[in-house]
Amino acid sequence: MKKQIYLYSLLLATTLFLNSCVSSKEVVTISxxxxxxxxxxxxxxxxxxxxxxxxxITIIDPGFSAWLVSYARPEQFYSQNYLETRNRVYVTEWNARATQPFRYDPNLYEMQINYNSNTDYGYEVNYKLYNYFIYFQRKYNQRLGYFVPRI
Structure with a gap:
């Protein structure tokens, strides 16, 4: 009887440990x-x-203008430093995907984005570029970074 209880508790502890090690994938809800x-x-x-x-930069995606007005956080919600940091991550991943048309949909990643992290593009450019990346990820169910694209 003692062996069965010990074995059961060892099995339970192992299961709980393994479940805590597995990262949960956060689901993005879209209205x-x-x-x-x-x-x-x-x-x-x-x-x-x-x-x-x-x-x-000119964005031709038809719904982005309406989405920007309706769903994006207002200007000045984020700091310019925050936007630049996120844009660096998103641009790097975008460009990597644009150079791999057999692995990623070439209709989504048609061309690379020339974004230099040492250049000050100003707040408005970084704000709209960041929001386009959020819009794009939500619309096409993509993940360009390790953070969840939420608004």
Missing amino acids: DAEKEIFTEKEGEPVVIADEESEYE
Whole structure:
């Protein structure tokens, strides 16, 4: 009887230990209204530019403009340093995927993004680029970094 109890407790302890070592995958919930924006076929392109610099990015994804107004955190919610740090991670992964068209969908990652972490692009460029990455990950169920793309 003692052996059975000991064996059972050892088995239970091992199971609990193994379950605590496994990382849980966080599920991103997307509302029906947000899904509706993702399916939009028409919309204005979003031009990401900073008045003080010559840098510009144009996003042609039809739903992004509506999503940015409806779901993104307001400007100044994040610090510029936070946005730059996240953008570095996202751009690095994006560019890695853009160079591997047989592994990742070439329709999603059509071209590389020329983002230099030593350049100050300004707040607006970093804000809109960051939010595009969040939008993109939520719309296409992708994960470009080790953090969950939530709003």
